[in-house]
Amino acid sequence: xxxxxQDALFAALSKVIDPEIRKPVTDLGMVxxxxxxxxxxAAVTILLTISGCPLKDTLTKDxxxxxxxxxxxxSVDVTLGVMSDEQRTELRTTxxxxxxxxxxxxxxxxxxxxxxxxxxxxxxxxxxxxTVNLAAAMAQDGLRVGVVDADVYGFSVPRMLGVExxxxxxxxxILPPLAHGVKVISIGMFxxxxxxxxxxxxxxxxxxxxxxxxxxxxxxxxLLLDLPPGTGDIAIxxxxxxPNAEILVVTTPQKAASEVAERAGSIAMQTHQQIVGxxxxxxxxxxxxxxxxxxxxxxxGQTVAxxxxxxxxxxxxxxxxxxxxxxxxxxxxxxxxxxxxxxNSPSAVVLRDIARGLSTRARGLAGRSLGLTPAGR
Numbered sequence: 001x002x003x004x005x006q007d008a009l010f011a012a013l014s015k016v017i018d019p020e021i022r023k024p025v026t027d028l029g030m031v032x033x034x035x036x037x038x039x040x041x042a043a044v045t046i047l048l049t050i051s052g053c054p055l056k057d058t059l060t061k062d063x064x065x066x067x068x069x070x071x072x073x074x075s076v077d078v079t080l081g082v083m084s085d086e087q088r089t090e091l092r093t094t095x096x097x098x099x100x101x102x103x104x105x106x107x108x109x110x111x112x113x114x115x116x117x118x119x120x121x122x123x124x125x126x127x128x129x130x131t132v133n134l135a136a137a138m139a140q141d142g143l144r145v146g147v148v149d150a151d152v153y154g155f156s157v158p159r160m161l162g163v164e165x166x167x168x169x170x171x172x173x174i175l176p177p178l179a180h181g182v183k184v185i186s187i188g189m190f191x192x193x194x195x196x197x198x199x200x201x202x203x204x205x206x207x208x209x210x211x212x213x214x215x216x217x218x219x220x221x222x223l224l225l226d227l228p229p230g231t232g233d234i235a236i237x238x239x240x241x242x243p244n245a246e247i248l249v250v251t252t253p254q255k256a257a258s259e260v261a262e263r264a265g266s267i268a269m270q271t272h273q274q275i276v277g278x279x280x281x282x283x284x285x286x287x288x289x290x291x292x293x294x295x296x297x298x299x300x301g302q303t304v305a306x307x308x309x310x311x312x313x314x315x316x317x318x319x320x321x322x323x324x325x326x327x328x329x330x331x332x333x334x335x336x337x338x339x340x341x342x343x344n345s346p347s348a349v350v351l352r353d354i355a356r357g358l359s360t361r362a363r364g365l366a367g368r369s370l371g372l373t374p375a376g377r
Contacts, residue, residue: 009036015066042073048081049170063078116134116246119249120264126328127250128151132157133339138221138359145181146224148224160337205240212242239271239273262307265304278305278318283301285324327341
């Protein structure tokens, strides 16, 4: 049997995707060498970004499987090395360009990433649960999704998505962990144990700036930011750092919750952001006989939507009403969003419908360069 060519080997390795950067290892300069002897034994050296790469076993398995698929290869020996400082610098340049200044890619006028800020007037309305389930549903539908846990004081997204490892740092670039196809970053990944975060305005702004600019997100379709409750420093910083971000307001039917939710949405008038819509959580409890028990009352979500419509002078729809479901809470506790663990449950169906509605919204071209030149000029 003829020995496979280098082209055939590299073509196979081009299908191996780095689990953190989500690009082929051949494009990232991670393949140092690959060769096959006459007996069909392949030897390949893969360079890791850092020595303690948490996903090296995944890379080894995927590399082995890819080379075994090449005709003439009977066995594979994978050797893992580590990139030199020069190679890491070259990798960073490949991913981000040679611009020394750190930029927030989502703030650029030509960015095609939809940025949704999930906000609420008060805590305890299920804002984070809604965020992670929307993200998981979008990722399952094939979108490239990222989540920033901007709720610095009450971070919970890593647990709800089942993220157990820390981000990987390549010099001054941070590679976010991946869970259920969603890239995630949270201050909880940098805090030992369950230690509280005691920060004031400038530190909060800087942390958010790093999450948006220092983290390598790649080419995202959707970025979701789980904001802290209320209208504090983070909400203002988001408006400054990503002016094109749009707001999703989460509330419950309860009158007390809907009143403060209106304030969270009304901040859009001062920051000149668009409100996408309102999501009503914990709308009712479905009883075994099929009747609905409205524990927190009824109509709060529609009330908020109507009030914001009058305030901003543009339609603010009620995007959906999510019924109470113990599976939603249980999924958050074990890191399995209900849209994945119990996709046919009533709350999962509503969440998936909302996610698809947000994914398929028409994208305006106002203010964007089309890259066209009139004929004859």
